[in-house]
Amino acid sequence: MVTIFGLTISEIMNIMVKEGVSIPLIQPLIDFLLKIPIIQYVVALILWKPVFAVLILPGLGGLMISLLFIIWFERKLTARIQWRMGPLEVSRPIAGLMQPMADGMRYLFQEVIVHRGAHKPYFVQLPILAFIPILLPIVFIPAGSIYGINSPYSLIITVALLALIPVTIIAIGWASNSKFAYIGSVREAFMYFAYEIPFMIMVLGMIIIYGTADMATIVEKQGIWGAFLNPFAFLGILITTAMATSRLPFEIAEADQEIAFGPFVEYSGILFGLVMTLAYEKMYIMGLIVSVLFLGGGGGPAIPLLGDLSPAIWLFIKALAVMMVMAFLRSIYPRYRLDQALRIGWNSLISLSLLSLVVAVIVRFMGGV
Amino acid sequence: MDEHIEFLKSGPLSLVKRWGAKWSLWPVHLVTACCGVELAHAYACGYDGERLGSLNYGICRQTNLIIVEGAITRKMAKVLRITWEQMPDPKFVIVMGACGLNGGLFWNGYHMVKPSDVVPVDYFIPGCPPTPEALLRGIRALQDKIMTGETNSTAKFSKADLSSIIEIPEEIKQKRVPTPPHSIAKAPVIQIDGQREIEWDEGANLIQTLKKDLEGLYISIEMTDLNRICLKTTPEKTPEIAERLKFTFDHVKSVNVVDVPNENKFIIEYVVSSYGVKDLMPVLLSIITEIPRDNPRHPSLAKHWPSADYMEREMHEFFGVWFEDNPWMGRNFLLSPDTPEYPLRKDFKLPRETYVLRGDSR
Structure with a gap:
C-alpha cells in the first residue's frame, strides 16, 4: 500500500475532492473525468482549492490572461487616444488581441545575447528568480473560499514579498554591468524608498481599520468598501501602485527615451520578455491587494452557476479594472523628473499616508467595522 | 535565402516562429537624414504602422528590424554596423x-x-x-518575405511597346550612368583683390593706419568693397602680422583655401574681424598668402587667434595644407579616418564605379 505522509492515495483523493472547487456549470464533466483512472488524480489535484488558487485563479492562469490582456489593452488604448488604430492586422476579428502573443513568440525564438561585460550567472538567472516574489504572494490572497494558505498575517506577508521585487530589479541592473542599467538601478532604488514607506503606512492604516491582517477576514468585514471608509488611503495606494509598477508619470527607472529601459537595457530575446513583464505582474498583485483592501475583494453578486469560482472571478475583474486604470495613466501623462517624483513621494505621499492613518484611527474609535 | 529566413523556416515550430516574427517586426530606426520624418509620419496617427504589429523602438537589443533612413556616411557606417551587430538574430534590414x-x-x-x-x-x-x-509597403513586403522566404519586388511593370507611336533616339535607348566631372578648366580666373572705387572714408583712414602699423610686412593693402579690406603678404610674415593685429582684430571668421592647380599654388585666406572695437565690427580684413602646391606649408595662426584652430584642422583634411605649429596636423577631425586623402583638391578623383550587367541585358 503506497502512503504519502501516512495517508493512502484514496484518502488523499477524498481530501482533495472534498476540498475541491465546485462549479455547478461543469459539474457533470468533472464527475465524468473523476471516474477515468489516471486523469482523475490530475483533475482532483488541479481542482483542489490550494492548487487551484495558485495555478488557475487568481494564480498563474489569471496572471497570464491579465498579462496578455493588459499589454494589448495598453497599446490599444494609447493608440485610440492618439487617434490611431493600434495593433490590428494580426487578428482582425478580435481587434488584434493576439498581438502580445505574437510578440511573445518572437521573443521566444530570438537569440539571447549575454554580452561580455555581464556577470553571466546572475544576468541569466535573475529574470527567473524575480518570479519568486511575484508568485509567492498569490498563495496568500484569498478569492472567496479559494486560497492557498490561510494565515492571520497574510497581508503583511504579501506586502513584505512585494517589497522584494525592486531588489531583484536592482540586482538585474547590477548584473547587466552597463551604464544605463546602473543609472536605472539607482533610480529604482531612489523610487523604492519614496513609495514603499507611504505604501506600508497606508496598509498599516487599513489593518487598524479592519483590526486584522488576515485578508479573508478583511474581505468578510467589508460591508462598506474600504475605498469609502478611508478614501485618502485609497488615493494614496493608487498613486503608490503607479509608482511601484513604473507607470508613466513615475516611469523613471526604465525611461526608454532617456536611459533606454534602464536596468533592462542589455536583455534580449525571451529574457527581455520576462523582465519587461515584471512590472505588469507586480501590477496584477498590487491590483489584487487593492481589490482586497478597498474594493471588497471577492465580494459581489454571487453567480450560482459558477459556484466557488464566482468570488474568484469577481476578484479577477476588480484587479483587472485597477490595472486598466493604471494602463490609462500611461497614455495621458508625461514623465516626472526623478527629483519631482521623489518630492511627491517624500512630501505629498507621506503626508497623505499619515492623514490616512489618522482617518483610520478615527474610524476605529467610531466603532470600526 | 539568408540565414535568418533559413532559421525561421526550419524545425517543426517553423509556422509559429514565422508567425511571431511576421507580426512583431520592431524597427530600430537609424535616423541619419530627412527620411526619419517620413518614418515618424508612418507610425503617427495618419498611417499608423502599429496596425501591422510593428512598434517603433529607439534601442537595438530588443528589436529585430533596422530601418536605415537616408544617407550613410563613412562615419555613420561604423554606427550602422555596431547597431546591427547588437541586434539579436533573426534580424532584418530595410533601407x-x-x-x-x-x-x-x-x-x-x-x-x-x-x-x-x-x-x-x-x-x-x-x-x-x-x-x-x-514604407508600410516595405514592411508588408518583408512580412511576406518572412512567410514565403522569397524576396520579390513589389512593383510590377507591364511592358509597353512604344515603337509604333514615337521614334526613340538611339542615345536614349542606350542607358548610361552619368559620369562624374573629370576635367579641370585650363586657366580659371581667380581674382581675390579686385579693386573698386568706393566712398568709404573710414576705410581709407583704416588702411593708412594699417600701413603704418605693418610697415614692411605686407605686399599690398587694398579696399575691395564697402567694409572689405584685402591684405596681401607672404606666409612667413603672417605670424608677425597676427601678433600686431590681434588686439584690434580679435578673432578669425574663417580660413579658406583656394586650389589653383594650373598655377601650382594654394591661396590661403584668413578673414579676421573684431568683436572688441565697435568701429571695426563690420570690417572684414582678409589676409591673403600664396603657397606652392607641391609643398603646402603655412604657419599656424591658432596661437594668436584661437578661433582659427578648428578651421585650420578642417582645411588640413580637405586640402592637405600643413599648418605648422598646429598640434592637430596629420589627423582627421571632421572626416572619417578612412576617407580618401584631400577630397576638395581639384584633381581629386573617386574610384569610378563599375557596373556589371547580366548577360541578357547587355
Whole structure:
C-alpha cells in the first residue's frame, strides 16, 4: 500500500475532492473525468482549492490572461487616444488581441545575447528568480473560499514579498554591468524608498481599520468598501501602485527615451520578455491587494452557476479594472523628473499616508467595522 | 535565402516562429537624414504602422528590424554596423530613400557609403523621401518575405511597346550612368583683390593706419568693397602680422583655401574681424598668402587667434595644407579616418564605379 505522509492515495483523493472547487456549470464533466483512472488524480489535484488558487485563479492562469490582456489593452488604448488604430492586422476579428502573443513568440525564438561585460550567472538567472516574489504572494490572497494558505498575517506577508521585487530589479541592473542599467538601478532604488514607506503606512492604516491582517477576514468585514471608509488611503495606494509598477508619470527607472529601459537595457530575446513583464505582474498583485483592501475583494453578486469560482472571478475583474486604470495613466501623462517624483513621494505621499492613518484611527474609535 | 529566413523556416515550430516574427517586426530606426520624418509620419496617427504589429523602438537589443533612413556616411557606417551587430538574430534590414540606395543627392560624394556594403539589406524603399505608404509597403513586403522566404519586388511593370507611336533616339535607348566631372578648366580666373572705387572714408583712414602699423610686412593693402579690406603678404610674415593685429582684430571668421592647380599654388585666406572695437565690427580684413602646391606649408595662426584652430584642422583634411605649429596636423577631425586623402583638391578623383550587367541585358 503506497502512503504519502501516512495517508493512502484514496484518502488523499477524498481530501482533495472534498476540498475541491465546485462549479455547478461543469459539474457533470468533472464527475465524468473523476471516474477515468489516471486523469482523475490530475483533475482532483488541479481542482483542489490550494492548487487551484495558485495555478488557475487568481494564480498563474489569471496572471497570464491579465498579462496578455493588459499589454494589448495598453497599446490599444494609447493608440485610440492618439487617434490611431493600434495593433490590428494580426487578428482582425478580435481587434488584434493576439498581438502580445505574437510578440511573445518572437521573443521566444530570438537569440539571447549575454554580452561580455555581464556577470553571466546572475544576468541569466535573475529574470527567473524575480518570479519568486511575484508568485509567492498569490498563495496568500484569498478569492472567496479559494486560497492557498490561510494565515492571520497574510497581508503583511504579501506586502513584505512585494517589497522584494525592486531588489531583484536592482540586482538585474547590477548584473547587466552597463551604464544605463546602473543609472536605472539607482533610480529604482531612489523610487523604492519614496513609495514603499507611504505604501506600508497606508496598509498599516487599513489593518487598524479592519483590526486584522488576515485578508479573508478583511474581505468578510467589508460591508462598506474600504475605498469609502478611508478614501485618502485609497488615493494614496493608487498613486503608490503607479509608482511601484513604473507607470508613466513615475516611469523613471526604465525611461526608454532617456536611459533606454534602464536596468533592462542589455536583455534580449525571451529574457527581455520576462523582465519587461515584471512590472505588469507586480501590477496584477498590487491590483489584487487593492481589490482586497478597498474594493471588497471577492465580494459581489454571487453567480450560482459558477459556484466557488464566482468570488474568484469577481476578484479577477476588480484587479483587472485597477490595472486598466493604471494602463490609462500611461497614455495621458508625461514623465516626472526623478527629483519631482521623489518630492511627491517624500512630501505629498507621506503626508497623505499619515492623514490616512489618522482617518483610520478615527474610524476605529467610531466603532470600526 | 539568408540565414535568418533559413532559421525561421526550419524545425517543426517553423509556422509559429514565422508567425511571431511576421507580426512583431520592431524597427530600430537609424535616423541619419530627412527620411526619419517620413518614418515618424508612418507610425503617427495618419498611417499608423502599429496596425501591422510593428512598434517603433529607439534601442537595438530588443528589436529585430533596422530601418536605415537616408544617407550613410563613412562615419555613420561604423554606427550602422555596431547597431546591427547588437541586434539579436533573426534580424532584418530595410533601407529607405534614394541616398541609401546609391547616394541619391550625395551621389559620387567622397564621404558616402552604400548601406548594402555594410549590412545585408532585405528591402530597399526608393523615393526621395519615400512616402509613409511606401514604407508600410516595405514592411508588408518583408512580412511576406518572412512567410514565403522569397524576396520579390513589389512593383510590377507591364511592358509597353512604344515603337509604333514615337521614334526613340538611339542615345536614349542606350542607358548610361552619368559620369562624374573629370576635367579641370585650363586657366580659371581667380581674382581675390579686385579693386573698386568706393566712398568709404573710414576705410581709407583704416588702411593708412594699417600701413603704418605693418610697415614692411605686407605686399599690398587694398579696399575691395564697402567694409572689405584685402591684405596681401607672404606666409612667413603672417605670424608677425597676427601678433600686431590681434588686439584690434580679435578673432578669425574663417580660413579658406583656394586650389589653383594650373598655377601650382594654394591661396590661403584668413578673414579676421573684431568683436572688441565697435568701429571695426563690420570690417572684414582678409589676409591673403600664396603657397606652392607641391609643398603646402603655412604657419599656424591658432596661437594668436584661437578661433582659427578648428578651421585650420578642417582645411588640413580637405586640402592637405600643413599648418605648422598646429598640434592637430596629420589627423582627421571632421572626416572619417578612412576617407580618401584631400577630397576638395581639384584633381581629386573617386574610384569610378563599375557596373556589371547580366548577360541578357547587355
